[in-house]
Every structure is written in C-alpha cells, then in structure tokens.
Amino acid sequence: MREDRLFLRFVEEFEGAGGILLYPRGEVTLEEAIALMVEGEGIKSYAISQKTPRVKAIDSVLKDLGLEKSRDYPGLDLGVTRAHGAGALTGTLVFVFGEGRDHLLTSLPRVHLAVLRREDLCEHVSQAVIPHLQGEGNPPPYISLVTGPSRTGDIELTHVTGVHGPEKLYLMVVS
Amino acid sequence: MRGVLKELREYPSRWRRLQEVVRNPIMREALERAMTRFAQGRAQALEGLGDFQELVELCRDMKDRALDRSRELWDRVQNGVVARGGTFYLAPDAQAAREYIGRLAREAGGNLVVKGKSITSEEIELNPYLESLGLEVVETDLGERIIQLAGEKPSHIIVPAIHKTKEEVARVFSQAWGREVPDDPYVITKEVRKDLRQKFLSANMGMTGINVVSADLPAFFLMTNEGNGRLCSTLPPVYVILTGWEKIVESVEDAFTIFDVLPVNSVGLKYSSYLSIFTGSFLWKKGRQFHVVILDNGRRKALDDPFFKEALRCIRCGACMNVCPVYKTVGGHTFAHIYMGGIGAAWTAITNGLEEAREVASLCTGCGTCLEVCPMGIPIPSLVEHVKELAKEKGQAERMAIRLVAKRKLLESATGLASLVAPERIARLPGPAGLITQERVLERPQQPPFHPWALSRGLEMGKGGEVTLFAGCMVEFFYPNIGRDAVELLTRMGVPLQIMKEECCGLPARTVGEMGLWEELAAKNLSYVPPGKPLLFLCATCMSGMHGYRESGKELPPLYDLSQLVLEKLGGGSFPGSCKAKVAYHSPCHLERHLGVKEEPLELLSRIRGVKIIEGEEAHLCCGGAGLYAFKYPPVSV
Numbered sequence: 001m002r003e004d005r006l007f008l009r010f011v012e013e014f015e016g017a018g019g020i021l022l023y024p025r026g027e028v029t030l031e032e033a034i035a036l037m038v039e040g041e042g043i044k045s046y047a048i049s050q051k052t053p054r055v056k057a058i059d060s061v062l063k064d065l066g067l068e069k070s071r072d073y074p075g076l077d078l079g080v081t082r083a084h085g086a087g088a089l090t091g092t093l094v095f096v097f098g099e100g101r102d103h104l105l106t107s108l109p110r111v112h113l114a115v116l117r118r119e120d121l122c123e124h125v126s127q128a129v130i131p132h133l134q135g136e137g138n139p140p141p142y143i144s145l146v147t148g149p150s151r152t153g154d155i156e157l158t159h160v161t162g163v164h165g166p167e168k169l170y171l172m173v174v175s
Numbered sequence: 176m177r178g179v180l181k182e183l184r185e186y187p188s189r190w191r192r193l194q195e196v197v198r199n200p201i202m203r204e205a206l207e208r209a210m211t212r213f214a215q216g217r218a219q220a221l222e223g224l225g226d227f228q229e230l231v232e233l234c235r236d237m238k239d240r241a242l243d244r245s246r247e248l249w250d251r252v253q254n255g256v257v258a259r260g261g262t263f264y265l266a267p268d269a270q271a272a273r274e275y276i277g278r279l280a281r282e283a284g285g286n287l288v289v290k291g292k293s294i295t296s297e298e299i300e301l302n303p304y305l306e307s308l309g310l311e312v313v314e315t316d317l318g319e320r321i322i323q324l325a326g327e328k329p330s331h332i333i334v335p336a337i338h339k340t341k342e343e344v345a346r347v348f349s350q351a352w353g354r355e356v357p358d359d360p361y362v363i364t365k366e367v368r369k370d371l372r373q374k375f376l377s378a379n380m381g382m383t384g385i386n387v388v389s390a391d392l393p394a395f396f397l398m399t400n401e402g403n404g405r406l407c408s409t410l411p412p413v414y415v416i417l418t419g420w421e422k423i424v425e426s427v428e429d430a431f432t433i434f435d436v437l438p439v440n441s442v443g444l445k446y447s448s449y450l451s452i453f454t455g456s457f458l459w460k461k462g463r464q465f466h467v468v469i470l471d472n473g474r475r476k477a478l479d480d481p482f483f484k485e486a487l488r489c490i491r492c493g494a495c496m497n498v499c500p501v502y503k504t505v506g507g508h509t510f511a512h513i514y515m516g517g518i519g520a521a522w523t524a525i526t527n528g529l530e531e532a533r534e535v536a537s538l539c540t541g542c543g544t545c546l547e548v549c550p551m552g553i554p555i556p557s558l559v560e561h562v563k564e565l566a567k568e569k570g571q572a573e574r575m576a577i578r579l580v581a582k583r584k585l586l587e588s589a590t591g592l593a594s595l596v597a598p599e600r601i602a603r604l605p606g607p608a609g610l611i612t613q614e615r616v617l618e619r620p621q622q623p624p625f626h627p628w629a630l631s632r633g634l635e636m637g638k639g640g641e642v643t644l645f646a647g648c649m650v651e652f653f654y655p656n657i658g659r660d661a662v663e664l665l666t667r668m669g670v671p672l673q674i675m676k677e678e679c680c681g682l683p684a685r686t687v688g689e690m691g692l693w694e695e696l697a698a699k700n701l702s703y704v705p706p707g708k709p710l711l712f713l714c715a716t717c718m719s720g721m722h723g724y725r726e727s728g729k730e731l732p733p734l735y736d737l738s739q740l741v742l743e744k745l746g747g748g749s750f751p752g753s754c755k756a757k758v759a760y761h762s763p764c765h766l767e768r769h770l771g772v773k774e775e776p777l778e779l780l781s782r783i784r785g786v787k788i789i790e791g792e793e794a795h796l797c798c799g800g801a802g803l804y805a806f807k808y809p810p811v812s813v
C-alpha cells in the first residue's frame with residue numbers, strides 16, 4: 001500500500017474503533033490541539049513517559065495549561081506515552097514495554113494520549129510487533145496492542161467505554 | 176430395557192424444564208439480539224478478510240501442525256519460561272491444577288485474587304476451591320462479575336450475563352454494595368470500574384486465561400475488550416496464567432493469523448481493544464512472580480482420537496453458537512455443561528466425561544449451520560455423533576426407537592396398520608406426549624405405499640431404467656404422492672426410471688450414535704444399488720445418508736436431488752407448462768449444508784412460468800425434525 005493510502009486507511013480504522021486523532025495541521029498548532037483535548041476531557045492531572053517523542057514540548061504545554069504532574073497513576077486523568085508502531089488494517093497501536101512503570105500510563109488513566117512517529121506505521125500490526133520480538137537478546141517482557149478505548153457491551157449490549165482501561169484514546173502523529 | 180424405561184419416564188419432566196426455558200421471553204429476546212448482532216457484524220467484517228474457505232484451510236493446517244508437535248512445543252515453552260525466571264507446571268487433571276494454583280495463591284500472601292475471564296478455570300472449578308481456602312476471588316470481566324455476584328452461570332460465551340436486564344444488573348450490584356445503584360449501564364460500568372480498581376490494586380495475585388501460546392519465543396497472547404486482563408496481569412505482584420494444552424501454535428506469525436480471525440468471527444470486530452503479549456521475562460519489578468499452569472485434563476488423550484483431536488483446534492470464537500438454532504432457543508444455561516453448544520459436547524467429553532457430554536450432545540439437531548462459520552474447519556455435527564456413539568449408557572430409549580424404525584418389515588406392518596386405524600391427522604396425542612402435537616400435526620401413513628404403486632405402474636426393480644429412484648421411508652409410507660408425482664414428471668420428460676430394494680438410509684441411526692447399525696444399513700443399501708445408473712433422491716436426508724457411505728471409501732454412482740436432475744434434463748430451457756402460484760421454499764439442512772445443493776431448487780422454481788418465489792425469513796433455519804428430535808424435544812423442535 002502506498003504511504004499516503006496506508007495513512008488514510010489507518011486513520012479510518014483507528015477512528016472507526018473509537019480512537020480520536022489529535023492531528024496538528026493547517027491553522028491548528030500542537031499546543032492548541034492539546035489544549036482542546038485537555039479542556040474537552042476536563043483533565044487536571046497527568047504523567048508523561050520520558051520516551052514519548054517530543055516529550056519536552058508536550059510536557060511544557062501540559063504544564064503551561066496548569067495541569068498537575070502526578071505520580072499517583074491510578075488516580076490520573078491523563079497518561080502520555082509513545083506508540084512504538086501501528087497497524088493500518090485494524091487501526092491498532094503498538095506499545096512496547098521494558099522495565100519501569102510506563103505500561104501503567106496506558107492502562108490506568110481515564111484518558112490516554114499516544115504519540116506515534118509516522119514512519120512507525122505498518123500495514124499489518126504484526127509487522128510493527130515482530131521486529132521487537134525477534135531482535136537480539138531477551139524480548140521485551142510485555143507488548144500491548146491497543147485498538148480504541150476500553151469497552152464493553154455486557155449489559156444489554158449497550159456500548160460503554162472506559163470499563164477498566166482508558167475511556168478515551170487520543171493519538172498524535174508526528175513525523 | 177430398564178434403562179430405556181427409566182429414560183422414557185424422565186422425558187416429561189425434561190420437556191417441562193425445556194418448555195420453561197423456551198418460554199422465558201427475556202432470555203429468548205436477549206439471545207436473539209446478541210446472536211443477530213454478532214452474526215451480522217461477522218458477515219460485514221468478513222468481507223475484508225478475503226476468501227473464508229482459504230482462511231479456514233490455513234487455520235486448520237496451521238493448528239494441526241502445532242497439535243502434532245505439541246509435546247515438543249510445550250517443552251520449548253517450558254524451557255523459555257523457566258530461563259526467564261518464571262515457573263511452569265503441567266497439570267494432569269483438574270484437581271492437580273486447583274491445588275497447585277491454591278498453593279500459589281496462599282504463598283502470594285493476602286487473601287484476594289483478581290481473575291480475568293477464563294473458561295479453563297471454570298472447567299477445573301477453581302473459584303469454589305479457592306474460596307474454600309478462605310480466599311476472596313473476584314471476577315473482573317463485567318459480565319462475569321455480574322453472574323458471579325448473582326450466583327449464576329454464563330448464558331452466552333461472549334456476553335455471559337446477556338440474560339439479565341439492566342434493572343436486574345442494578346439490583347445485583349445494589350445488593351452487593353448495600354446501596355442503591357441506578358439501572359443505567361453507563362453509571363453501573365463506572366461504579367464497577369471504581370470498585371474493581373481498588374481490588375486490582377490490593378490483590379496479591381492476578382490470574383487470566385490465554386488465547387494463544389506461540390512456542391518460538393515463547394509468547395503468551397491475551398485478547399480482551401475491557402482491559403481487565405491487562406490489569407490482572409500487570410498490577411498484582413504475582414501473575415498466574417492458566418491455559419489448556421491445545422492453545423499452542425508454532426510461531427508468533429501463526430498467533431497473529433488466529434487474531435486476524437478471532438474477533439472478526441466472534442463479534443464482528445476487526446480487533447478487540449487489547450491484545451497483550453507476554454514473553455515470560457516478567458521480572459520488571461523486583462519480587463514479581465510469573466507462573467504458567469498448563470492444563471491437560473484429557474486433552475493429550477484426545478490427540479489420539481481422530482474426532483476429538485479436531486475439537487482441540489477450537490479457538491472459542493463462539494461463532495458456531497451465534498448461528499446455532501438450538502442455542503438461540505434454549506441458550507447456554509441449557510445447551511452446555513461448562514463448554515457450550517455442539518462443540519461443547521465434544522469438549523465436555525474430553526474434559527468431564529461422556530455422561531455429561533451425552534446430555535449436551537443430545538440437544539444438537541445435526542443441522543450443520545455451525546459448519547458454515549467455524550474458522551478452524553471443525554466438523555461439529557460429526558463430533559456430536561461421535562460423543563453419542565461412545566456414550567452407550569445414555570440415550571438408550573432413542574437408540575431402541577431408531578433400531579425399531581430401521582426394521583423395514585416392521586415399519587411396513589406398523590404403518591400399514593396405522594393407515595387403517597389412525598385418523599387422517601393426529602392433532603393431539605394423550606398425556607405428556609401431547610407436547611409433541613402441541614405445535615405439530617402428525618399425519619397418517621398412506622396406502623398404497625410407493626413401491627407397490629410403482630411396480631403396478633410398470634417400473635422394475637433394478638432394471639429397465641436410466642435412473643434409479645431411491646424413495647426413502649417417508650416417501651414410501653407417508654408421502655407416496657411425492658413419489659408418484661416425481662415418476663409422472665420424469666416420465667413426461669422422457670427419463671426412464673427404475674426402482675430398487677431399500678432399507679432405511681441409516682441417517683437417523685447416525686443421529687443417535689448407532690454407528691454399527693448405520694454401517695449395517697449402508698452395506699445392505701449398497702448391495703442393492705444397481706451399478707452404473709445415477710441415483711435419484713426425493714428426500715434430502717436419504718441423499719445425505721447415502722452420500723455419507725462415501726466416508727467408508729465405497730464407490731457410488733452419481734447422486735441427484737430431484738431438482739438437479741430436472742434442471743439437467745431441461746438444459747437451458749424453461750419448464751414446460753405454467754403454474755400461477757406464490758411459492759415459499761424452505762431449504763433442508765441436509766440438502767443445503769451437508770450436500771451443498773443450495774441454488775438448484777430455487778433455479779428450478781424460477782424456470783416455471785407463473786411461479787413467484789417468496790423468500791421466507793427463516794427459509795434456511797433448521798426445521799427441528801432431525802430424525803427423532805421432534806419427538807425427543809418437542810418444546811425445542813418447534
């Protein structure tokens with residue numbers, strides 16, 4: 001698939017699965033896109049993984065918006081992490097975790113913002129995962145593939161998001 | 176004989192129980208809604224996956240390869256897990272698995288265990304065991320939590336609490352938490368999130384099942400939508416995986432192939448929200464433990480049984496249940512032991528024994544609807560027959576009934592007598608048997624039967640024709656008019672017919688697991704079939720029965736359904752004459768699904784001038800006849 005068609009397909013699937021794309025483009029700057037999310041979701045506290053692309057820029061935007069940076073992960077409103085890859089055919093994000101607590105930022109907060117480098121997008125999600133598993137040395141202990149927010153239909157098939165994981169999944173794509 | 180009488184005496188109470196289930200409007204409506212949604216979602220999502228049959232072959236071969244090498248592959252997994260600091264235990268049976276996990280839980284300290292959805296843990300009855308050790312066990316999947324608190328069993332494999340309304344769910348939580356909970360699914364879900372978040376954070380041990388294990392790394396794959404599996408596996412200091420021997424595949428690539436199919440086939444989602452991959456190097460936090468418990472409990476033995484080995488391919492997508500007419504009617508509380516549906520009969524035989532399995536198997540009509548959706552190419556109706564064949568102690572009454580019906584001479588005398596003394600239509604049978612006629616009318620056998628009429632019409636036994644007609648018992652004794660019309664039609668079309676000596680085709684014997692009788696009847700019928708001439712059938716069941724003789728490697732002449740033969744003779748032309756009528760066509764399971772004859776009857780009808788075909792909503796739904804099924808389970812059958 002050509003790169004631009006791949007990207008369009010990814011966006012279609014990602015949004016179809018309930019993800020929200022935060023895509024600074026045209027008039028909208030990175031700062032404004034993040035501010036919109038923070039305001040819309042009523043976010044007051046956050047934590048950010050140091051491995052996130054543009055970590056400094058994003059961190060300072062969040063700080064400037066007056067959010068509290070917290071280490072109390074279970075009570076967090078927002079967790080920000082890197083997405084190490086993505087699969088266009090299913091709109092899936094790939095998170096690769098080593099030691100440390102970064103994985104909790106994708107599972108505990110109410111809102112999760114992932115930052116993906118556009119070049120890490122693949123067609124099938126397995127293409128984004130297998131290189132991480134088959135590298136030299138021990139494979140990473142835990143890889144998490146995320147397609148949209150946490151959801152259930154267990155009560156009368158009513159669709160509800162945010163059961164145990166994030167209620168909202170935002171994605172920012174950077175080049 | 177005593178066994179037969181005992182079973183017969185049990186039927187009325189069994190019927191009453193089934194009637195209650197069938198008449199429960201909430202259950203029926205909820206199941207209907209879930210199954211329709213999932214089946215439609217599946218159909219839509221499948222469009223993006225390419226040729227389904229190719230995919231089935233790919234998945235089947237891949238899984239068979241892994242099962243054939245499973246001993247070696249599990250050794251590899253064990254070495255990998257241990258090398259990365261985890262423990263590995265192969266539990267020979269349910270008790271060993273329970274006790275081992277109980278020890279892990281006690282050693283973990285504290286008294287709280289959080290669990291992800293795991294049917295394997297239900298198989299070993301883990302929760303009551305852990306509770307007997309004084310531990311609190313908390314199911315964290317929302318549906319599982321609802322039924323855990325309600326003290327019930329799952330009614331659907333994907334949505335376990337589908338039988339409960341939101342008002343009932345609110346009552347369950349109000350009672351558990353001692354405060355009023357509104358009957359709003361959104362509010363309930365948020366409250367459950369808060370409640371369970373505390374449990375996740377304070378539990379010392381988390382436990383989940385696993386969908387697939389790839390042997391190459393090794394890696395463990397777990398798919399969920401709610402995200403509870405991720406928290407069970409990553410928050411408590413001790414993480415225990417409990418999974419079955421059959422979950423193995425050779426490589427990570429193979430695992431991904433399964434996930435291409437699983438959520439699509441299950442609920443029509445391209446991917447579930449979360450797919451977690453654990454490689455076993457779990458020691459990212461000091462003191463963290465990782466334990467893998469693999470359950471045998473009959474699985475390795477099943478590898479040596481050619482039928483049950485097929486069941487080991489199951490990935491528990493639930494698609495077979497979402498289309499099953501029996502499941503839709505009675506639900507997973509009734510059509511299950513622990514494992515549900517027709518595939519559940521085989522799984523119950525593997526893990527719990529034949530007696531329980533036979534109960535589940537006996538509810539399956541053998542319609543074959545499930546065959547069309549199983550991504551792993553599992554021949555579920557054949558597995559059900561196999562269970563019935565092995566479970567000799569059960570189903571004695573129906574076996575005896577079939578043995579009697581299969582005696583041609585006896586059937587001839589009995590129907591002859593009934594044709595003289597019975598009313599034309601029996602609208603009501605006396606006593607408990609009245610249930611049989613509650614929504615069905617029984618018809619009187621007709622005189623003369625087909626063969627005497629055909630002989631009087633000048634047809635000869637085994638000679639004189641270009642095509643041999645196999646009438647079958649129903650046409651012979653109950654609907655000889657169908658036989659007469661077929662003969663007149665084909666004669667006018669210039670097709671010379673002959674008839675043959677016949678026994679019961681044997682299919683009813685298969686439906687109750689009387690495989691010996693089936694083979695006997697097949698051998699007799701085969702010895703009567705005149706060589707070289709095409710065989711024509713007026714009954715889909717008989718044709719399917721005869722088709723099955725091929726399984727034993729027997730040579731057979733080409734088999735034709737009447738619609739196929741007439742179409743062939745018509746060539747491209749239309750049917751001579753006309754008939755102004757609206758016609759609804761009901762497609763028989765044996766013809767459509769077992770023999771793959773779908774289009775021909777409709778094509779033939781469309782060639783008759785004046786005929787308007789009406790496609791009924793349930794034109795492809797099993798009629799519930801299925802040998803003696805209508806007599807065995809009348810409340811389900813109609």
Ligand code: SF4
Binds near residue numbers: 495541555
């Ligand atoms: S054969 Fe028919 S009744 Fe039996 S499990 Fe399959 S769909 Fe259900």
Ligand code: SF4
Binds near residue numbers: 490496552
């Ligand atoms: S038998 Fe086939 S369709 Fe049914 S749950 Fe198993 S894999 Fe799915």
